[in-house]
Amino acid sequence: MSYMDQALTLARQSLGEVHPNPPVGAVIVKNGKVISEGITQLPGGPHAEIMALAELDYQASGSVMYSSLEPCCHYGRTPPCTDAIIKAGVAEVHIAVLDKNPKVFSRGKEQLEKAGIKVIVSEFSPVVEQLYEAYFKFITTGLPFVTFKFASSLDGKIAATDGSSSWITGQDARDEVHLLRSESDAVMVGIGTVIADNPKLTARDSDGRLLDKQPIKIIVDSHCRISPNANVLTDDGMTLITCLEEQNVNKDRLKAQGIKVIETPSFNGTVDLLSMLSQLGSMGITSVLFEGGGTLASSLIQHSLIDKIIGFIAPCFIGGKNAPTPFDGAGFSSLSASQQVRDISVQQIGSDIMIKGYLH
Numbered sequence: 001m002s003y004m005d006q007a008l009t010l011a012r013q014s015l016g017e018v019h020p021n022p023p024v025g026a027v028i029v030k031n032g033k034v035i036s037e038g039i040t041q042l043p044g045g046p047h048a049e050i051m052a053l054a055e056l057d058y059q060a061s062g063s064v065m066y067s068s069l070e071p072c073c074h075y076g077r078t079p080p081c082t083d084a085i086i087k088a089g090v091a092e093v094h095i096a097v098l099d100k101n102p103k104v105f106s107r108g109k110e111q112l113e114k115a116g117i118k119v120i121v122s123e124f125s126p127v128v129e130q131l132y133e134a135y136f137k138f139i140t141t142g143l144p145f146v147t148f149k150f151a152s153s154l155d156g157k158i159a160a161t162d163g164s165s166s167w168i169t170g171q172d173a174r175d176e177v178h179l180l181r182s183e184s185d186a187v188m189v190g191i192g193t194v195i196a197d198n199p200k201l202t203a204r205d206s207d208g209r210l211l212d213k214q215p216i217k218i219i220v221d222s223h224c225r226i227s228p229n230a231n232v233l234t235d236d237g238m239t240l241i242t243c244l245e246e247q248n249v250n251k252d253r254l255k256a257q258g259i260k261v262i263e264t265p266s267f268n269g270t271v272d273l274l275s276m277l278s279q280l281g282s283m284g285i286t287s288v289l290f291e292g293g294g295t296l297a298s299s300l301i302q303h304s305l306i307d308k309i310i311g312f313i314a315p316c317f318i319g320g321k322n323a324p325t326p327f328d329g330a331g332f333s334s335l336s337a338s339q340q341v342r343d344i345s346v347q348q349i350g351s352d353i354m355i356k357g358y359l360h
């Protein structure tokens with residue numbers, strides 16, 4: 001594994017945990033040996049480069065640093081990493097990708113170069129772009145990156161006509177979904193899914209044990225119809241209910257229970273999804289894994305609020321004219337108006353197919 005791959009592996013470990021900080025890993029090498037490593041900490045804590053330098057004193061002099069993201073060069077919650085790298089006497093810095101944060105983009109690199117440090121930026125890599133896709137959207141728009149994950153049969157059904165949907169896909173695909181949850185800042189469903197499936201929305205291993213990193217759970221529920229006994233409220237982890245600003249006794253009950261509520265103006269009597277996502281962004285949530293169902297998916301797609309899809313397609317037929325699909329509602333009226341998905345990748349996971357792609 002290359003030194004940069006080691007830095008990227010470290011970065012991936014902090015996905016879903018350090019938001020709104022970007023996930024960053026750093027490796028310091030001297031005389032052909034890794035002498036130190038670092039991972040970005042929670043907001044207010046040290047960045048990966050500082051973590052890696054912290055263990056070293058004079059040894060950092062003349063070393064080579066590999067960082068998965070351009071080092072910051074401005075005062076945010078912490079001082080600039082570039083100052084610390086220069087002070088430590090690092091001779092060369094390899095960067096996987098420049099930081100699209102307008103306060104940093106190219107400036108971090110320039111500051112290091114001005115101090116006489118050789119800086120090498122890696123060629124474009126889809127793996128690196130994917131690692132930073134959420135952070136880059138968040139830092140340039142203030143909105144979280146939304147990934148729509150669904151599991152369907154070969155005939156495009158996400159549940160049977162009796163409402164049952166557990167489980168359409170096999171264990172391997174479900175493990176993949178739990179990993180996706182643990183790497184996301186938040187998971188989101190509509191109240192229809194909570195009422196139909198009573199999901200826990202926690203990230204678990206195949207034995208049902210909770211993984212170390214748990215996403216915030218978001219329920220889109222205009223009129224606070226959620227039962228106080230719903231698993232998402234009684235189980236581990238933090239849950240946010242998004243509802244309308246208008247007066248509602250159920251909302252008061254939720255607040256009295258200590259549950260955090262996000263309020264939005266009404267959009268045709270339902271939650272204003274753009275207002276909701278802006279508020280989530282203001283709270284520092286950079287990535288949302290949206291897990292259905294088709295009613296809310298339809299609204300999000302119609303409003304161009306989904307960035308990426310991850311569909312798991314199981315080798316079975318469910319059928320039924322009224323069985324739900326990933327994209328319900330009125331749909332697009334003609335093929336020419338249909339929503340295209342680009343940059344597709346396909347992978348077999350157990351006996352299921354995972355298809356990934358981007359909407360915009």
Ligand SMILES: NC(=O)c1ccc[n+]([C@@H]2O[C@H](COP(=O)([O-])OP(=O)(O)OC[C@H]3O[C@@H](n4cnc5c(N)ncnc54)[C@H](OP(=O)(O)O)[C@@H]3O)[C@@H](O)[C@H]2O)c1
Nearest residue numbers: 150151158159165190192193222270271292293295296299
């Ligand atoms: N296989 C899978 O991947 C999968 C995943 C999830 C669900 N499912 C299945 O899907 C079915 C549930 O589907 P569903 O469509 O009823 O659930 P949903 O999309 O999760 O929830 C729909 C509800 O969200 C609320 N909502 C609030 N704001 C909205 C907005 N702006 N636009 C649209 N909806 C908004 C609405 O209720 P209010 O107006 O009361 O707020 C709406 O009825 C179940 O059978 C479940 O098993 C399958």
